[in-house]
Amino acid sequence: MNYLLYFIHALLPCWTVGLAASGVDGQQVWPVPYKRLDRRPDVDPYCQALFPFCPSGDPDGRMPVMRDSDLVSVFRLQTPVWEFRYGDVLGKFHIMHDAIGFGSAKTGRNFTMEWYELFQLGNCTFPHERAGVSAPFWCNQGAACFYDEIDDVHWKQNGSLEKMGEISGEMFNEMARWVQEDNETGVYYETWTVKSDAGVNATTWFESYDCSQFVHRTYKKLLDMGADLSSQTPTSYTKIYLYSGEPLYLGDDSIFQQSSTRDLATDIKKFYHSFRSHQSVVEVIASLLEALEKMVLEKTFYFYYNSEYWKLPMKYPYIQINYEEIPLP
């Protein structure tokens, strides 16, 4: 088991398709575009959060309206979610969570904005088995949370809090409208980035959809509006990678209802069966390591994206958790 840990390069802590997408000529498009919905579906009551989502945010997700002429500071916020020593093979696992802060010059008030799992990371990474439900059951929504105040100590102490620039109140208001729309249409958390290999020219098969992607999208939105933002330190994010050959499309939940795909359905369920339900990030990492062992032996990962299943023919180094620089958009 221990040598498997070598494949994990550096575990740094973020908590960062109805139809298989194809191009005009019928060719598969990579990475598979993340599917947006018209509106966020209600969460099934089976999914119960251990910790309430966004407890200090506005219950209706409203964001403050700034005066157009206000000057709003933008802060890059990062904090470790979790640090943990696993024997002495690897040193530290270290996973960062990203957020954005805003401060109004007119009112002196400040705010934090982040995007994260409604039911924690484990529920976004592994499904449940439910009595009487044939398909694996996912509690995998994520959402934006906007709340009053920046807790300087929380971000500064082991992470970072850096001012990136200022935007007008008008830009802030436009961004707020975009956040609401983004929050309604991009609703499923995706833990993994899937790539063909670890090299610079690798093909990305699937992009993650997590806190760091939200922060990156928000920077892009602000820069597209003409904001002047920059960072003195590298903008690095935690990325959780799977490495595989070209993914094979399997289908949606109908796999579990048709008799023609019964063997496949059994295989997928067996794959996910060993991942117990998780309460903590430590347990999630333990399951990732189990997943790794399975992948080395079986070279197969049943991957769930856009509410559909894909088969990944896994390749060395199988899984990596990297903390790497991704420049501003």
Ligand SMILES: *[C@@H]1O[C@H](CO)[C@@H](O)[C@H](O)[C@H]1NC(C)=O
């Ligand atoms: C994950 O989902 C299950 C099923 O709803 C729930 O019982 C559990 O509390 C959730 N875990 C967390 C950490 O929210």
Ligand SMILES: *[C@@H]1O[C@H](CO)[C@@H](O)[C@H](O)[C@H]1NC(C)=O
């Ligand atoms: C985003 O959606 C979630 C889930 O519906 C909601 O709780 C939250 O308030 C919304 N956030 C914003 C900023 O609209």
Ligand SMILES: *[C@@H]1O[C@H](CO)[C@@H](O)[C@H](O)[C@H]1NC(C)=O
């Ligand atoms: C945000 O506001 C709080 C309370 O006024 C203050 O203590 C803190 O320093 C402010 N943080 C930033 C980054 O402006």
Ligand SMILES: *[C@@H]1O[C@H](CO)[C@@H](O)[C@H](O)[C@H]1NC(C)=O
């Ligand atoms: C920062 O890290 C130290 C040492 O690991 C820990 O004791 C402290 O609680 C952390 N601070 C915050 C705000 O997370």
Ligand SMILES: *[C@@H]1O[C@H](CO)[C@@H](O)[C@H](O)[C@H]1NC(C)=O
């Ligand atoms: C990546 O692709 C570029 C352009 O095709 C090529 O010049 C370069 O050598 C490749 N790098 C590696 C490491 O394969």
